[in-house]
Amino acid sequence: MSQTDKPRVIVVGAGGVGVIAALSLYTHGTADVSLVVRSDFDHVSADGYHIDSCDYGLLQGWKPHHLFRTVEDAAKSGTFFDYVVITTKNIPDGPEHSRVENIARPLVLSNNSIGPARTSNILLIQNGIDIEKPLLKEFPQDKFNYSLLSGIEFLGSTKVGKGRISHIGSEKLFVGAFQQEDQRARKAAEEYVAMYHNEGKNHCEVDPRVRHSRWNKLLYNAAINTTTALIGLDVPRALEFGAGAAEGHSSTEFDIIKPAMREVIAIAASEGIVLDPASIDFFTDISRNLMFTPSMCVDSQKGQLMELEVILGNPIRVAKEHNVPTPILSMLYNLLILLQGKLKEANGLLQFDEEACRVVR
Amino acid sequence: MSQTDKPRVIVVGAGGVGVIAALSLYTHGTADVSLVVRSDFDHVSADGYHIDSCDYGLLQGWKPHHLFRTVEDAAKSGTFFDYVVITTKNIPDGPEHSRVENIARPLVLSNNSIGPARTSNILLIQNGIDIEKPLLKEFPQDKFNYSLLSGIEFLGSTKVGKGRISHIGSEKLFVGAFQQEDQRARKAAEEYVAMYHNEGKNHCEVDPRVRHSRWNKLLYNAAINTTTALIGLDVPRALEFGAGAAEGHSSTEFDIIKPAMREVIAIAASEGIVLDPASIDFFTDISRNLMFTPSMCVDSQKGQLMELEVILGNPIRVAKEHNVPTPILSMLYNLLILLQGKLKEANGLLQFDEEACRVVR
Incomplete structure (x- = not known):
């Protein structure tokens, strides 16, 4: 089966969380998985990842289906991404380009241009409260046609070198709708959990009350x-x-x-x-x-x-x-x-x- | 005139404060000045101090009348010190030997043994409140026959290398009796100020309300x-x-x-x-x-x-x-x-x- 029949997921941020997110989706096999790998792009393109994982064992030379150097490159690829999964640090007082709305922007715009009638989903696997607000303000949902998902991650995983991930604490991921009443987002959370969960390996469940x-x-x-x-x-x-x-x-x-x-x-x-x-x-x-x-x-x-x-x-x-x-x-x-x-x-x-x-x- | 006719003052601690204290007393010329120089003893014994001072100009090879490596050595010298001036950092939670009562001990004991009937004075040029209490507790004044003086120092002076002092902010020293009612200590404060003040160079005055x-x-x-x-x-x-x-x-x-x-x-x-x-x-x-x-x-x-x-x-x-x-x-x-x-x-x-x-x- 061609990857194109599967939901397309792009993971942004290739630290300890992002790489394991891409690996979990890849392992389950029901998604087409892209990863944006900024600083290690050349290394990972050539040699793949070296991952020592308590959940998935020792992997050498692993790659997801697609690698991109930047979100801009991913946006230019002409792909509609059903899920944009952002795993970067959330630092609203940091440099402009690192703010979550600016990280999402190229993909939100390209999705909207490729398939204005198709619904996409943005999943923020990040710490803190009120992190959805800058996105909702910058990209009105009715105009950009997306639902917004929350991911809370409990994971002991660290990037320990170029293309090297040490994953020592088994993963628990909770995914839910930022806006509890948003039926579309709740359905998407269920779909994501089904796509993400690898029985006997990781743990992923729907979070029915995200803000709590x-x-x-x-x-x-x-x-x-x-x-x-x-x-x-x-x-x-x-x-x-x-x-x-x-x-x-x-x-x-x-x-x-x-x-x-x-x-x-x-x-x-x-x-x-x-x-x-x-x-x-x-x-x-x-x-x-x-x-x-x-x-x-x-x-x-x-x-x-x-x-x-x-x-x-x-x-x-x-x-x-x-x-x-x-x-x-x-x-x-x-x-x-x-x-x-x-x-x-x-x-x-x-x-x-x-x-x-x-x-x- | 032999130094022995003058009040004997020992300064303990040879950082930015201690060296300038010894220099101020030495410059005025009415005291016999000893300095305890722990880490730089060999260097200073051989070459003296290099002091670049806003109050006293550039001095090369300066030494006080006597140098000691430790308070124990000073105590063994057989000298009765009229003033024990402590300029070390005051860190009661630090190592035992660095506590103010342990720094003073050898000199309090030797003074008491050499001249039990003579009054000596301990001057603490140190930060903080209630710093006199450990001394008063450890050495009852009636038994050890000393008065306790407070020094508050405003001074921009730093040890910048072995035997090198950079003194960039003119000195203001306030000396008074820790116990306001102690007439003996008040008189000693006046004597110390007279001995310390160098007209047109430093500033030293009696502090009539130490705790304030x-x-x-x-x-x-x-x-x-x-x-x-x-x-x-x-x-x-x-x-x-x-x-x-x-x-x-x-x-x-x-x-x-x-x-x-x-x-x-x-x-x-x-x-x-x-x-x-x-x-x-x-x-x-x-x-x-x-x-x-x-x-x-x-x-x-x-x-x-x-x-x-x-x-x-x-x-x-x-x-x-x-x-x-x-x-x-x-x-x-x-x-x-x-x-x-x-x-x-x-x-x-x-x-x-x-x-x-x-x-x-």
Whole structure:
């Protein structure tokens, strides 16, 4: 059977998440799979991927059906993509070209031009809350005829070198409609899950309440990910270096992380989403005994921008709208924005004039 | 005239502050000056100091009257020191030997043994609040017959290499009695100022209300020094990278530094010390336009322990005793203690077992 009879899926972003997404779809065999591989394009085109995967075994020279160097190249290919799966970091305060609406733009426009009457789907496998808003604003759904899907990924997979992926933690992916009432998106989520799930290998299920799931994941990310990023420590050290840790009452746990999580619960509640407070102990307890460095901490240690706005800025904006006090989260944010500024300066995204003591705007 | 007729002063700590202290006393000529030079002893013994000083000009091969490698050596010299001037960093949570009471011990004991009836004086030229308490506890004044003096130093002086001091900001030193009612200490402060002041060169004056002055300096140190240390940025960048800085309303200024200073004012007020709230704007405004990296930030960037407990831990302990809420200062403290832990681990003062995910205690 020709690949052209199958739904065409393009995965954008070839890090630990993107490559495993492409591999999962490819393995199941019911989709035509494209991958946008920016920095490793030449290497992967020639030699394919070397993937050491807890779910799929050791693969050498693996490639999806199609490789593209850029989203622009993919758009120019003349292909209508049924699913545009975006797995890049979501950094709205980063460089223009890296914003999610700008990453999606060439594909949204080419899809619309190739098949204006056909429905496509955009799936964001990314952290944070309110990440769908810039897309919906930039590309009205009635005009561009697409549905918008949320992916929440639990996956231990890292790009460890050119074309090399180390996948050590089995995948769990939750896919659902960003807008709960959107029947078309809900159907698409079911289709995607069916296409993605590989029995006995990965785990993929429909997420019937996307915003609830995203707030729940923010319990961890807004409280723990942020704290470790600020200090540059893995989670167990951040807990153990706190005052009073020897007496079982670490200031990190009781004065930062848990109060921060309670603030997230209060913000979610202000928009009618009831999170289970048992998650506070759950997230803290799994963190205590597992050597793990969360993503914002990894990014900042690599000198890369952090997903600060979608993980912490957006929740705080919701809190402000609803008059929910967030003393701990706001302090973390006000400090992390300085670290983000430092990373921006190091990446040439911001200039500081030491004579004038001012940012050059 | 033999040096032996003059008061004998020993300066402990040969960094930017200690060397200028020894030089100021030496220049005035009314004291016999010893300096404890730990790491640079061999170099300075042979070649003396190279000092480029805004107050004293360019000096090559300068030495005080006596050099010692350690306080133990000085104690063994058989000299009674009228003034023991301690200019080391004050880090009560640092290694045992570096704690102020352990630095002073050999000299307190030798003074007491050489001249039990003679009064000596200990002058702490160090940051923070409640720094006199460990000394008073360890060495009861009636038994060891000494008075305790406070020095607050405003000085731009840095050790820039072996035996090399760059002194770019003119010195202002304030000396007073830690215990305001202690007449003996007040008299000693006057004597020290007379001995230290070099007309037309440095500035030295008696500080009639030591605790007030220390709280006032903490406005800067507890709020601004701490914030920059946490983030690893100089002060102007920390202000300018804040959210809203472009609109003249930097989150660093309005949500961290100024609220933190107001908390310091409230803590001081809880023990009857009324600070001038105009200092809040004063300290912020001088900081805004001066490229400067405060001491805790410099220390942490050098991988050295920070003066966290005397600058932030002790004020918070006073606040707790008096039920003064300190949400901003406590958050800074709870985060900085993690950074301090990271520095302790890097310096081998703390071991973390990654298997057990626990500090080895």
